[in-house]
Amino acid sequence: MQAEPQQGEYGANPWLIAILVSVATFMEVLDTTIANVALRYISGGLAVSSDEASWVVTTYLVANSIVLCASGWIAQMFGRKNFFLVCIALFTVASLLCGFAWNLQSLLVFRIMQGLAGGGMTPVAQSILAAAFPPAKRGQGFALYGIAVVVAPVVGPTLGGWLSDNFSWHWCFLINVPVGIVTLALIYLIIPQSKTQREARAKLWAKGFNFDIVGFLLVATFLGALEVVLDRGQVDDWFGSSFIVGFAVLSVLALIAFVPWELSREQPLIDIRMLAQRQFGTCFVIMLATGALLIATTQILPQLLQERYGYTATLAGLVISPGGLVTMVMMVIVGRLGGVQPRWLIALGATIAAGAMVDLLRLSPDADYWYFAMSRIYLGIGLPLIFIPITTASYDGIPPDKTDQASAMINLARNFGGSIGVSVSQTVLAQREQFHNSRLVEHIGAWNPVLHDTLAGIQSYLRSQNATGDTAGAAMALIGRIVENQAALLAYIDVFVALAAIAALMIPLALSLRTVDRSAKPAIGH
Missing domain, CATH: 4.10.860 (DNA Excision Repair, Uvrb; Chain A)
Structure with a gap:
């Protein structure tokens, strides 16, 4: 009985296993955001519109979400390690093909391949971790895994922006190739086949192909x-x-x-009765909201900085980096808070995340780098307080034969929640920008003495700079640009209000979770 607290099901060093599967997961999750800041480069390089280029992100998320549903069954029938190796190999090959794509159609096909491989990789990695660690150490193992899942979307825009600015958009995908090859070889050599899993697979195959x-x-x-x-x-x-x-x-x-x-x-394929259970169903909804916050903020902030503040893709990505470093530290800290009930940690994390969004309501035209970076730091403190405890709480009460499926569903919630978050953000931004623009334009009329004074001041300045031509028209055009920029900033503030509401919604949901019995041995799927 002493061996179990040290190694777990595989009989190998659990920390080495955790590092390997976390690296593979980091590589996969990175690709959910690395292309976001490179879309304008992809659009120009492949001679397509920006709307068409956005399918590069969409196709990946669609394929990723779909395969998550079947990943639990595939892992059970063919073995976690075998399935994980196939996913890494396919992901690596698809990344290479994406880097050499010759048009948009070929790139989309290869991104679908990437998404299919990545969607299977993430939940299986989590199941491998659950099996590799004994119950007493599982929280620390999930903390290391959590660093990969939470930090990767944060690093994605920074890395993607730097590669696109200094090399080309192709390297956003080619960078996966050497990492994938090394990880594939090490996992094959180091992670052993589980005897328990082999016996369980034999029993499943004896019942026939029941997909x-x-x-x-x-x-x-x-x-x-x-x-x-x-x-x-x-x-x-x-x-x-x-x-x-x-x-x-x-x-x-x-x-x-x-x-x-x-x-x-x-x-x-999916035991939807699990969603009817209060504990797991609540965790599913909280993970939807967490994914929405994580992916939406990672997408909307670089967009704001590039469009309205003139940041390069690299600098826009670097704004997110300090928050990523804080997240890494917090993951380690939260992993050691094993004595605190998950509901309290999640409620605290949601409160901090909501506060980070509220802080962004002070947005102004003269906001500097550290104003935006601090908002990411606040979020970097809050998200780990949600992510690790929600993983622990979601497994509570799940029988052993449902663990792989629970893992897939929780990851599906995070991934699909991100899609919902991006959609909500872009919809609010577009609609509220139109609203604010129409309201601001109402104040621009011949009856407004402030407008006359402003136009006169701008024309006087233009003449002092030896400007020629229609100075009145130039002054009016400048006012139009100011109004447009102001309307856009007000719309971004409305986006942050919506995201703050999503974060606030998690607080009562978290408090409704039941107390997790930490003395019971957590279920491990076979």
Whole structure:
């Protein structure tokens, strides 16, 4: 009984296993955001519009979300290690192909391959960690894994911006190749095959091939169509577009068919009854909100800095870096807070995250680097207080044969929550910018004496600089640009209000979680 507290199921050094699977996970999660700041380079390099280039992000997330649903079954039938190795190999090859893509169509195909491989990699890595560590050390193991999952989306824009500014957008994908090769070799050599898992797989195969193909097709249709609606809705005028209406109807019909189908299966693809359990269902919703905060802020802040403050892609990414460093430190600290109940840590983390968003409501045209960097630091303190405890709480009460599926569903929540967060942010930004612009323009009229004084002052300045031509027209154009910029900043403030509301929603949800019995041995899926 003394061996178990030291090594866990695999009989190997759990920390070495944790490092290897965390590196692989870091590489995969990095690709959810590394291309965000490189989209304008991709658009120019492949001669496509910015809207078309955005599919580079969307296709990855769609494929990633879909395969998550089947990853638990595949890991059980073929073995965690085997499936993990195949995912890393496919991800590495797809990254190489993305780097050499010759047009947008080929890049999208290779990004789908990347997403399929990455979607299987993340939940299996978490299951490997749960099996590698004994119960007493599992929180620390998840802390190391959490660094990869939370820091990677933060590092993505910085690294992607630097590579795009100094080399080319192709290196946003090619950088995965050497890391993937080394990680693949080390995992193959170091992580042993589990005897317990081999025996469990033999029993499963004896029952026959029981993959729920209908359920998989239905959930793939539901998630894929919904992802298209969320990503393209604002661009295509939401339900004013027959394209969006068609995909929305397809998504709803797939969901309506999926629920009764899964409830009638003896071995469903997704046990949706788990979502009806208060503990796991609440954790699922909290992880949706956490993903929305993490991915949306990582996407919206560099966009704000590049569009309205003139930052380069590299500098916009560097604004996020201090928060990433704080997150790494906090992951280690939170991993050692094993005696504190998850609900209190999650509530505290959500409060800090909401405060970080509220701090951004002070946004002004003269905001400097550290104003934005500090908001990321605050968020870097709050998110780890959510991420590790929610992982612990979600496993509470889950039977051993459902652990892999629980892992997949929690990761699906994080990933899909990120898509929802980005969609909400972009929709609020576009609609509120139009609103604020129309309200500000109402104050620009011949009746306004302030406008006359301002125009006169600008024209006087232009003449003093020896400007020629229509100085009145130039002055009016300058005022128009000022109004446009002010409307945009007010719209970004509204985005931060929406994200603060999402963070605040997590607080009562966290407090509703039950007390986790830490003396019980956590379930480990086989």
